[in-house]
Amino acid sequence: MIYHVTLEGNDHVIDVSEIEPNVYRVSVDGNERVVDAHATERTVYSLIIGGESIEANVVERQGGFQMTIEGDFYDLDVVDERRRVLNRAETAGGAGAADIKAQMPGKVLKVLVEPGQAVEVGQGVIVLEAMKMENEIKSPTTGTVKEVAVETGQAVESGQRLVLVE
Secondary structure, eight states: OEEEEEETTEEEEEEEEEEETTEEEEEETTEEEEEEEEESSSSEEEEEETTEEEEEEEEEETTEEEEEETTEEEEEEEEEHHHHHHHHHHHOOOBSOEEEEOSSOEEEEEEOOOTTOEEOTTOEEEEEEETTEEEEEEOSSBEEEEEEOOOTTOEEOTTOEEEEEO
16 A cells, blocks of 8 residues: 655655565655564554564554654654545646546446536546545546546556546
8 A cells, every 4th residue: 555644844655565464565765674563552563674673652643643663753644545546636626628547446336427428626427446445536627528438347457548528
């Protein structure tokens, strides 16, 4: 899973994948490490990174986490890739052409528009199942649907055109 993290005004991309239970491959801005992580208490984690043992107190807050690692405090804003894509689609706007593409692989659950139909900024055009979640893909622009490039039940790849709005 890809996360976008803001720490002290600096943005970082963190990619986390589980290798085996409690062992993760973590890439921070392209620097990869293997992390062995175990919860020792409700908010306290024992981490082993590169053979070094580290204790981290992690408290979730709305939009991120507050962490204390070996006496140093960190306040992190965290957005996963799925939410980031949805936020971008919801906040983008205006008039003009929009080639609406799948931001991740998935399956088309519902097509909400048809060619020739007028759409507004933020109007749903496709419902896509990705990462076991239903995501309504919204139009980033006001215009007319020129093409619907997918159909219900179709599997799509990241970057594949879903709808063209002009």
